[in-house]
Amino acid sequence: MRLVIVGGIAAGTKAASRARRVDAEAEIVVYQDEPEPSISECGLPYLLSGVVDERADLVARTPEQFAEKGVEVRVRHRVEKIDPENKWLSVRDLENEGAFEDGYDRLVIATGARAVLPPIPGADLEGVFELRFLTDADEVRAYMEARSPKRAAVVGGGYIGLEVAENLCRLGMEVSLIEGEDRVALAYGPEVAERVEERLKENGVSVYTGAKVEEFKGEGCVRGLRYGGGDLEADLVVVGVGIEPSVELAEEAGVELGETGAIRVDRHMRTNLADVWAAGDCVETVNLVSGKRAWVPLGDTANQMGRVAGTNAATGEDTLEFPGVLGTGIFEVFDLGVGKTGLSEDEARETGFETVSAAVETMDRAGYYPGAERVFLKLIADRSSGRLIGAESAGSGADKLTDVCATAIWGGLSYPDLINLDLAYAPPFGPALSPVIQAASVLSGEFDRARRGVRAIE
Amino acid sequence: MRLVIVGGIAAGTKAASRARRVDAEAEIVVYQDEPEPSISECGLPYLLSGVVDERADLVARTPEQFAEKGVEVRVRHRVEKIDPENKWLSVRDLENEGAFEDGYDRLVIATGARAVLPPIPGADLEGVFELRFLTDADEVRAYMEARSPKRAAVVGGGYIGLEVAENLCRLGMEVSLIEGEDRVALAYGPEVAERVEERLKENGVSVYTGAKVEEFKGEGCVRGLRYGGGDLEADLVVVGVGIEPSVELAEEAGVELGETGAIRVDRHMRTNLADVWAAGDCVETVNLVSGKRAWVPLGDTANQMGRVAGTNAATGEDTLEFPGVLGTGIFEVFDLGVGKTGLSEDEARETGFETVSAAVETMDRAGYYPGAERVFLKLIADRSSGRLIGAESAGSGADKLTDVCATAIWGGLSYPDLINLDLAYAPPFGPALSPVIQAASVLSGEFDRARRGVRAIE
Numbered sequence: 046m047r048l049v050i051v052g053g054i055a056a057g058t059k060a061a062s063r064a065r066r067v068d069a070e071a072e073i074v075v076y077q078d079e080p081e082p083s084i085s086e087c088g089l090p091y092l093l094s095g096v097v098d099e100r101a102d103l104v105a106r107t108p109e110q111f112a113e114k115g116v117e118v119r120v121r122h123r124v125e126k127i128d129p130e131n132k133w134l135s136v137r138d139l140e141n142e143g144a145f146e147d148g149y150d151r152l153v154i155a156t157g158a159r160a161v162l163p164p165i166p167g168a169d170l171e172g173v174f175e176l177r178f179l180t181d182a183d184e185v186r187a188y189m190e191a192r193s194p195k196r197a198a199v200v201g202g203g204y205i206g207l208e209v210a211e212n213l214c215r216l217g218m219e220v221s222l223i224e225g226e227d228r229v230a231l232a233y234g235p236e237v238a239e240r241v242e243e244r245l246k247e248n249g250v251s252v253y254t255g256a257k258v259e260e261f262k263g264e265g266c267v268r269g270l271r272y273g274g275g276d277l278e279a280d281l282v283v284v285g286v287g288i289e290p291s292v293e294l295a296e297e298a299g300v301e302l303g304e305t306g307a308i309r310v311d312r313h314m315r316t317n318l319a320d321v322w323a324a325g326d327c328v329e330t331v332n333l334v335s336g337k338r339a340w341v342p343l344g345d346t347a348n349q350m351g352r353v354a355g356t357n358a359a360t361g362e363d364t365l366e367f368p369g370v371l372g373t374g375i376f377e378v379f380d381l382g383v384g385k386t387g388l389s390e391d392e393a394r395e396t397g398f399e400t401v402s403a404a405v406e407t408m409d410r411a412g413y414y415p416g417a418e419r420v421f422l423k424l425i426a427d428r429s430s431g432r433l434i435g436a437e438s439a440g441s442g443a444d445k446l447t448d449v450c451a452t453a454i455w456g457g458l459s460y461p462d463l464i465n466l467d468l469a470y471a472p473p474f475g476p477a478l479s480p481v482i483q484a485a486s487v488l489s490g491e492f493d494r495a496r497r498g499v500r501a502i503e
Numbered sequence: 504m505r506l507v508i509v510g511g512i513a514a515g516t517k518a519a520s521r522a523r524r525v526d527a528e529a530e531i532v533v534y535q536d537e538p539e540p541s542i543s544e545c546g547l548p549y550l551l552s553g554v555v556d557e558r559a560d561l562v563a564r565t566p567e568q569f570a571e572k573g574v575e576v577r578v579r580h581r582v583e584k585i586d587p588e589n590k591w592l593s594v595r596d597l598e599n600e601g602a603f604e605d606g607y608d609r610l611v612i613a614t615g616a617r618a619v620l621p622p623i624p625g626a627d628l629e630g631v632f633e634l635r636f637l638t639d640a641d642e643v644r645a646y647m648e649a650r651s652p653k654r655a656a657v658v659g660g661g662y663i664g665l666e667v668a669e670n671l672c673r674l675g676m677e678v679s680l681i682e683g684e685d686r687v688a689l690a691y692g693p694e695v696a697e698r699v700e701e702r703l704k705e706n707g708v709s710v711y712t713g714a715k716v717e718e719f720k721g722e723g724c725v726r727g728l729r730y731g732g733g734d735l736e737a738d739l740v741v742v743g744v745g746i747e748p749s750v751e752l753a754e755e756a757g758v759e760l761g762e763t764g765a766i767r768v769d770r771h772m773r774t775n776l777a778d779v780w781a782a783g784d785c786v787e788t789v790n791l792v793s794g795k796r797a798w799v800p801l802g803d804t805a806n807q808m809g810r811v812a813g814t815n816a817a818t819g820e821d822t823l824e825f826p827g828v829l830g831t832g833i834f835e836v837f838d839l840g841v842g843k844t845g846l847s848e849d850e851a852r853e854t855g856f857e858t859v860s861a862a863v864e865t866m867d868r869a870g871y872y873p874g875a876e877r878v879f880l881k882l883i884a885d886r887s888s889g890r891l892i893g894a895e896s897a898g899s900g901a902d903k904l905t906d907v908c909a910t911a912i913w914g915g916l917s918y919p920d921l922i923n924l925d926l927a928y929a930p931p932f933g934p935a936l937s938p939v940i941q942a943a944s945v946l947s948g949e950f951d952r953a954r955r956g957v958r959a960i961e
Contacts (some may be wrong), residue, residue, distance in 0.1 A: 055935070087929050102871035182672040191843045204929075293921055333925075344935050344961035350942070352922075367923055368656035375927035384927045405554075413546055413560035444932040449910050451926055456914015464810075465825055467791075468909055469833035472546050474902040477513070477802050486810070 046071045047148065047359055049134060051124045052155035054076035054084055055344050056107065056325025060153045061116045064359035071359060073115065075138060079178055082108060087344050089182045090205065093189075094212035103179060116245045127152065128178035129318045137332070148372030151320045152237035154300065154308065155351065156291040158326035158342045162193065165288055167261030169321045173282040176209060185283065195219060198279035200258055202229030202492070204428035205285035207241065210250050211378050213281070218346055221251040221277055222240040223270070225286075228254055234389050236423060238406060239477075240439045244381045288342060290327045290344040305330040312366040314354035320361075324354035325383075331369035334387045334434050335453060341370050373451045375444055384447030387454045390425055399428040401495050403488035405478045411440035411472035422446050422459070422480040424488050428495060431459035441473050442475070449481050460488045505606065506816055507592060509582045509752065510613035511535035511541055513802050514783025516564065517809030518611045522817035529817060531573065532605070534594060535581040537636055540566060545802050547640045550664065551647075552670035561637060585610065585756035587776045604635070609816045612758065612766065613809065614749040615809075616784035616800045619742055625719030625728075631740040634667060643741065648788045652739035653677060656803045658716050660687030662834045663743035665699065668681055668708050669836050671739070675863045679709040679735055683744075686712055689834070691895050692847050692879060694862060697892045698897045702839045711735075746800060748785045761787040764799035770824040772812035782812035789827035792845045792892050792912060793854040799828050813824045817841055842905030845893030845912050848883055857886040859953050861946035867899035869930035880904050881940040882918070882946050886953060891919035900933070907939050918946045 048064055050057045050297035053075040061075050068321075075082065083105040091097040103408040108118040124183070126135035127146075160169055162174035172176055174185045186192070197213045199206050202224030222229065222245060228238035229252065245252050261282060263269065269278040290307040300311070301317040303309035314322045325468045326342035328350065353367040372392075375384035387403045393400045404423040411417065420440030427434050436450030453463060463485035478486075506522050508515045511533040519533050533540065535811045541563040549555040566576040583602070584593035590610075595602045618633035620626055630650070632643045646652070655671045657664045660682030668680045680687065680703060685695035687703070687710065703710050714730040719740060723725065727736040748765040750758075759775040763768035765787035784800035788806065811825040830850075831843035851858045862881040870876065878898030885892050894908030911921060921943035928935055936944075 084869065085869060085930070085935070087928070087935070088869060091930060096873060097717065097871050160608035189662040286694065343928065345937075345940075346925065348936050349940070350924055357679070371925040373927050375929045375932055377929060377931045382932065386925070386927065409548060411543060413555050414549065415545065415554060444927055445900075445906060447927040448903055448907045448937070452914065452916070452924060454905050454918055455920060455924055456911065458914055462913060465807055466913055467804065467831040467844070468831040469831050469902055469905040470545070471833045471835060471843065472549060473835045474545070474833055474840065477543070477545070478806050479803075480808070481907070482803075501920060 046150045046244060048151045048153070049147065049149035050075045050153040050155060052157055052325065052327070053082035053118055054119070054155070054157055054356065055327070056351035057153065057155035058083040059109070059348045060155060060324055060355030060358065061111070062114070063352050065114055065116055065354030065360035066355050069140035073117065075111070075116065075118045076124050077118070077120055078123050078139065079180065080120050081179060082106065082111065082118045082120060084179045085344070086417065087176065089176055090208035090212045092182050093185055093209065094215040095210065096215065100179060100183070104143045119404045124294060127294060129321060133391070136396050151361065152322070153354050153358050154295050154321065154323040154327060155325040155379055156294055156315070158288040158290045160284070161287045162284060164191070164256055167263065167267070168284070170261050170263050170267040171265055172267035172280060173261055173284065175284050176205060177288065188281065189216070193278065194265070194281035196279045197281040198223060198277055198281065199283050199285065201283060201285040201287070202254070202473070203231065203287070204374070207376060207378045209283045209285060210245065214248060216480045218281070221253060221279065223253045223256050223258055223272055223277070225257040226254065230383065232389060234382065234391070234423060237383055237420065237437050237439045240421060241378060241381065241383060244379050248379045252354065281474050290340065292327055295323065295327065303338050304393060305329040305338055309339040313357050313363040314350060314367060315357070316396060319456050322354040322358045324350035325340070330367065332372055333369040334371055335392070337396065339370065339372065341372060343374060345406060346370055371451050371454050373447065375447055381439060381483065382441065382443035384437045385437045385442045386447050386451035387433070387439065388425065389435060393425055393434055398434060400434070401426050401428050401491050403484050405480055405487055407483055408476050410475055411419070412476065414472040418478055422448065422484045424450070424463070424484045426460055426488055431461065431492065433458055433460065433463065446480055460485045460492065504608045506531045506609050506611070507605065507607035508611040508613060510615055510783065510785070511540035511576055512544065512613070512615055512783070514540040514809035514812065515611065515613035516569070517806045518613060518782055518813030518816065519569070520823050521810050521813030523572055523574055524632070525814050531543035531575065531774035533569070533574065534582050535576070535578055536581045536597065537638065538578050539637060540564065540569065540578060542578045542637045544635065544637070547634050547637065548666035548670045550640050551643055551667065552673040554670065554673065558637060567666070567871050582752060585752060587779060590778070595681040608782070610727065610820065611783040611816050612753050612774070612779065612785060614752055614785045616748045618742070619745045620742060621748050623716055623719060623720065625725070626742070628719050628721050628725040629723055630721070630725035630738060631719055631742065633742050634663060635746060647674070647739065648870035650724070650738065654737045655679070655739040655741065656681060656735055657741050657743065658736035659743040659745070660712070661689065661743060661745070662832070665834060665836045667741045668703065669706070669744060672706060672708060675942055678707070679711060679737065681711045681714045681716055681730055681735070681766045682939040683715040686714065688841065690847060691841070691843055692849070692881060694879065695895050695897045698879060699839065699841060701837060702837050705906070706837045708801060711843040713926065730859070746784070748798065748800070750785055753781065753785065761796050763787040763796055765798040770826060771815050772808055772825060773815070780812040780816045788825065788926050790830055791827040792829055792851070795854065797828065797830065799830060801832060804828055829909050831905065835907055836892050839897060840901035841897045842901040843895045844905050844909035845891070846883065847895065849895060851883055851892055856892060858892070858896045859884050859946065859949050861884050861942055861949050863938055863942045863945055865941055868933055869944070870934065872930040878904065880942045881943045882908070884946055885916055889919065889950065891916055891921065904938055916949065918943045923949060
């Protein structure tokens with residue numbers, strides 16, 4: 046059995062490794078455009094500043110290491126066409142500029158996602174970058190080496206923009222963050238966004254919200270930008286306004302896309318084509334809280350999907366399933382952890398939930414224990430069932446609280462469960478009652494109030 | 504309505520505060536032996552070393568602060584008798600040596616637990632201490648001030664013994680830890696115990712296991728001890744071999760005790776007596792995993808129980824319920840976090856489970872991210888259902904992993920859920936796949952193997 050995998054970052058290499066484990070006999074080939082496989086793209090912002098020393102640190106496994114496991118990884122090879130009828134691929138060798146055809150018995154599409162470059166005049170100036178692939182980081186680093194930029198403008202206040210802003214600050218640059226919407230970290234509620242903006246400003250980042258970039262200015266090399274409210278000087282620009290799934294190859298082959306524009310798969314990561322699976326940032330899945338199709342391109346999810354696709358492609362059966370996601374995410378900006386799971390209040394309302402929510406700001410450990418720091422937690426519950434449907438946290442231990450809430454949502458827990466939840470307490474690790482329990486207790490009060498409100502109206 | 508609460512540490516003061524919130528009119532009185540209410544007993548080991556600066560830091564709220572909220576806290580008052588028939592109490596004023604009677608409409612018993620001093624000859628020598636109450640810590644500190652002990656022996660390798668050993672080391676003492684059983688941290692499996700012993704030894708603690716103390720030696724003041732294997736010099740001894748519930752007052756009043764020896768209550772924290780509730784370290788509850796009655800004296804659980812007892816005592820109804828515990832616990836020893844939830848493999852087998860388990864040792868964040876440290880996680884599942892029934896963790900982020908697993912057990916999750924669980928990933932917070940997901944994946948392989956094993960036998 047010849048298994049071909051198109052794309053070798055997270056989902057693709059995970060699928061290959063799993064397939065190898067499941068089927069010791071299969072031929073397994075991975076094709077990918079980039080010069081290295083299994084790149085940890087989440088680490089790219091930290092490579093800019095040197096927090097991560099070496100680009101090699103971000104390559105989890107080399108083609109040689111894959112070869113030892115019996116997986117052939119062919120880098121700098123672009124699959125240009127899939128013929129699902131005849132189970133043939135057209136492949137271009139980007140290094141040697143040749144082209145050839147290859148056959149497959151089973152196929153996994155893991156073509157990932159790429160940065161969206163908005164149609165802003167001047168976006169092609171030297172010194173304007175996106176940061177999606179390791180090669181992008183190489184370019185930014187080479188530019189910094191050559192030009193020693195002093196003023197950086199980061200366009201986009203999402204995960205990547207925030208992480209890049211922090212890392213450019215670490216290099217001593219004067220950094221501005223420009224966000225078109227009225228707050229940064231839009232996936233979160235305003236309480237979290239405020240805390241993020243405050244943290245940015247405390248660390249010297251100039252934050253411009255509601256500021257749409259209209260033009261990058263300069264001659265040859267970028268010198269600044271114009272946005273709705275004015276002008277900014279900048280000799281380095283990193284644009285992180287979003288990414289989009291790379292689906293053209295699949296679409297041309299007749300693979301069905303979903304409503305989000307990413308590839309539609311079933312719970313077994315099968316596409317509509319026989320013997321073709323897909324996984325990672327190029328596919329859509331289901332948000333288990335909203336029940337809606339969702340495109341959530343994240344490295345951990347890509348790994349989980351890759352495991353399922355690789356296993357099922359190897360067995361040819363529906364051996365494993367990937368049920369969907371909760372929309373869990375986290376980032377850090379200047380030591381402020383910011384995490385989320387489930388739906389924000391806005392997202393919940395859009396989905397049709399009536400919500401009850403509660404927030405606490407408390408300490409991350411016993412108040413008397415040295416080093417106690419503040420942490421914010423907001424819980425969002427479905428008014429009719431009391432079930433937890435979302436949580437947002439910012440501060441020390443936000444990762445723990447987010448993971449606990451994600452697990453609670455997965456388990457269908459409601460606020461009375463959370464109040465009595467038996468979590469681990471000792472003074473170095475938390476207050477006697479976890480922020481989750483404290484927030485659930487406040488939430489319980491809000492439910493009581495909501496109920497009384499309903500009675501009063503009746 | 505006059506609500507009297509006997510005991511004013513965690514459960515008692517929580518019950519009082521909740522009752523105050525629920526019923527603004529009630530008279531609420533708390534009696535307690537100790538000179539301060541609402542003491543954070545979990546912080547005592549850290550007070551010895553000065554990690555916690557001031558004893559006042561461990562008093563969450565003074566009687567004056569309670570008075571402002573309309574709760575009368577009468578310290579140094581011991582309730583000596585409860586007459587449930589006539590709803591009268593006999594109270595001794597320990598300060599002024601008087602006695603009086605008081606009436607109640609409703610009563611909450613929160614008499615807590617006390618240290619067990621084993622019947623070892625010499626246990627009454629000066630310099631031999633237990634560490635349960637704030638007054639115990641005062642005595643140890645006064646002794647250290649007066650005698651400047653150089654060699655400490657800590658008897659008992661459970662939570663309290665381990666924390667005390669660490670804190671005495673911080674003071675520059677030569678510390679020995681003596682445990683009668685064959686390993687420390689007995690509630691955990693051997694993998695965790697090994698890691699704890701290693702950490703103790705790395706930090707200069709001499710660890711003696713399988714070493715039963717036979718005698719404390721000295722004249723007037725302790726000079727050493729004799730154990731099964733030999734002799735040890737020591738001019739300070741702290742005994743932390745266990746605690747027992749303080750139930751005599753309740754028992755004499757006709758309150759029913761449970762099979763563990765602690766007070767038996769229903770899910771609403773009601774005792775068998777009308778208008779008498781109980782909460783905290785003096786009551787038993789249910790381990791929701793084993794289904795067995797369990798006595799789990801911990802500060803966070805006491806708070807949760809106090810909330811329920813205080814609310815229900817205030818309303819006089821079964822307003823809230825406390826369903827039980829998972830047996831979650833955590834401690835830190837020399838920066839090694841060690842947490843547990845659910846059942847250990849031994850406990851699971853004793854309960855009648857057939858188990859499948861898997862362990863991983865992995866990093867607490869992306870391997871390339873600076874400061875990545877190791878963490879161990881073991882998952883224990885019920886063989887027939889695949890449900891998670893226990894987890895143990897040691898290392899960086901053990902608190903997070905323990906809490907995630909506790910929440911997973913509460914939610915009834917099984918290993919396929921854990922593999923696909925949508926947890927928060929970014930490089931500073933974890934590896935791309937959480938140790939929980941990694942361990943669940945290994946566990947899945949163990950289940951496959953177990954199933955094949957069964958087939959082979961069939």
